[in-house]
Amino acid sequence: MISKATIDTVFETARVEEVIGDFVQLKRAGTNFKGLSPFTDERSPSFMVSPVKQIWKDFSSGKGGNAITFLMEHEHFTYPEAIRYLAKKYNIAIEETEKTDEEKATADARESMYLVSEFAQRYFQDVLHNTEEGKAIGYSYFKERGFTSDTIKKFGLGYSPEGYEVFSKEALGKGYQLEFLESTGLTIVREDGRMADRFRGRVMFPIHSMSGRVLGFGGRILTNDKKVAKYLNSPESDIYHKSKVLYGIFQAKQAIAKHDNCYLVEGYTDVIQFNQAGIENVVASSGTALTPDQIRLVNRLTKNITVLFDGDAAGLRASVRGIDLILEEGMNVKVCTFPDGDDPDSFARKNTHESLVAYLESNAKDFIRFKASLLMEEAANDPVKKAGLIRDMVTSISKIPDRIQREIYVQETSRIMDISEDILQNTLAQIFQKDISEAGKKMKQAEKEKAFEVVRNETPETLAKVDILYELERKIIEMLLLYGNQDAEFEDVLLKTNEEGEVVEVAEKKEYKVYQRIYLSLQEDEVELANPMFRGIYNDLIGYFNQEETFALDQYLQRLPEEFQHEVTSILMAEEREKLDNWEVKQIYVKQKDQSIGQYVSETILTLRWFLVSGIIEELKSSISPEPDADNSEPLSLAMDYHKLINSFSRKLGRVMSRYT
Known part of the structure; x- marks a missing residue:
C-alpha cells in the first residue's frame, strides 16, 4: 500500500x-x-x-x-x-506502508514480473529495429502487412531472435533473475537446467493491461513449420490471465469511451489494421472464447459492443455463442460480417477510413436479425430445425436483464420469424422457470415493482420552490468551499434594554470564521440542507474545518468521496463557466463575491431563512379551516409571528416582501 x-x-x-x-x-x-x-x-x-x-x-x-x-x-x-x-x-520515490513479510514477497514478485515483461518488450523492439535479423525478418513482415512505422511503435511490436537462449542470456546479463523469467513464461527451464527462449524466431505482440503495463506476449512464427503452433501466447501467470485481458484495450480505451461503442475482433492484426485505418475503438479476444471478465472490461467504458466476424460460416456459428454472454452483462450487441474471403484485417487494408466507417454503419445488424439470417439458411424449409432456431433466439433474449429490452426483442423475433408473440412469451416463461434461481426471481419481482412506480406530477409552483431551495443550498456549499476558513466581519443584532427601559435592537460587529458563522446560523434555526448531495458535502466540509487548521483545496479533494467530487468541481468552476461563455460581452455582469464576504454570507443565510419561513406560513395558511365555527386562532397567531420575522428579514435585506411569496 x-x-x-x-x-x-x-x-x-x-x-x-x-x-x-x-x-x-x-x-x-x-x-x-x-x-x-x-x-x-x-x-x-x-x-x-x-x-x-x-x-x-x-x-x-x-x-x-x-x-x-x-x-x-x-x-x-x-x-x-x-x-x-x-x-x-514527477520522479517521486514511492514509499510503501508496512506489510507482512509474505505480503512484501508477493508484491515484490509481481513487480519483478512486470519489470521483466517491460524489459522484454524493449528488447524485442530493439532487435526488430536495430539488428539485421530483426529488420530482415520481423520488420519486413510487419511492412508486408501494411503497418507503418508509427503503428509498429504505437503497439510496441518487436521480434524475438532465432537463437536458442539469446534473450534469456541478455536478460540475465542485465540483472534480471531467472526465477521471474521463468514465472512470466519468457524462459523455459528444462529438467537438465538448460534454458530456452519461449518465443524464439517470432514476431512479438505485447499484451497490455488497461493502465498500460505489459502483462504477456503473443508471438507469431513466420515459417511454414507445421510441427509448431502458428501463434504462441505467454502462459498463465500471477500477472497474466488471458480470460481477463483484451488485446488493444490500453490503446482503445479513450476512443471506446468517447464513441460509446467498442468493436470486438478476433486477432492482433485485426486490431492493429483497424487502428491504423483510423478506427481506434477496437479490441480483440486474441483467439480465445469470449469470457465474462473480458466483457466487463468493455462494460467499464461503454454499454455498446459491435462484434465483427469474417465471412466464414463455421467460424460465425462458433463465435456467435459469445453474444449471449454479452447480453447477460446487460450490454447492447450488434454484429457485422465482412464479405466472403475477408476478415477485419484484410477489409481494412482494402478500404479508406471513410469507406470502412460507412460499411460498418450500414452493415451492423441487431443481434436478433443477425442470428435469424445466419441460422435460417440452415433451417430452410425444415420445421423441426426452424423450431430449434426460434428456441435458440428466445434463449438469447432470456439472457437480457432489462425487461423492456426483452419485450422489444420478442416483438422483433415474432415479426421476423412469423410466429405469435404469445408463443414466444410462453417459451420465454418456460426458460425462466427452468433456469432462473431464487435470487433471479427476487430481481424479477423488483423489476416488476419498479415498472409500476408512479412518478408524482409536480406542479410548476412546487418545481419553482425546489429550484430556489436548490440554488440557496448550493450557494452555502460554494461559500464554504471558497471562503470557509477565512475570517470575515459579521453584524449581530442583539436585543438590549436602553436607558428608558425599552428593549431595542442593537447591531454589533464581530469576526468569525465563515464556516463557523454558517454552522451557527443553521444550528440556531435547526436547519438541515434538503438536498442529499449538498447535505453530505456540508457535513463533510464542517467536519474537515473542525479537524484541520488550514484548508487546502487539493488535499480536501483528495479525501472527498468520489460521488461528491463532480458536484464540488461544478460549484468551484462556476465563475470559469461564466468566463467561458463570455457573459460580459453579452452584457450579463456577475457580482464578484469576494468584494464583501461577510455581507454575501449574511444575505444568503437570511434569504434561506426567508424562503423556509415563507414555506411555513404557506403550510399554516393551508391548515386554516374555512368553517365559520372553526377555531383558527393558533395558526393565525403563528402566521402573524412568522410574518414579523419576514418583516425583519425584509428590513435587513432591503427587499420587498413579495419576492418569495
Missing part, C-alpha cells in the same frame, strides 16, 4: 494543467486554460482547467475534479495506478 507521505508529496507536486496538458491541447484563457472536451465530441471548448484552484471541469459531460480524478476518468486508472503514474511523471 502506498504511504500517505508519498500520496501527499504527489498531490503537492503534481500540477493539474501539466497533467491534463499531456492529453488535451490547452489554451490560455485569462488565469485559466480551456480546451475541447476529451470525453465528448464538440467544436467549441467547454473544458476548463484552473491552475489557481488546481481543478478541472468539463461542462459538456459534467465531469470534474483534480489531477487524480482526471487520470481515473480519462485513462480509467484505479486510484493507486493514478498515484503511481504521477509519481513516475
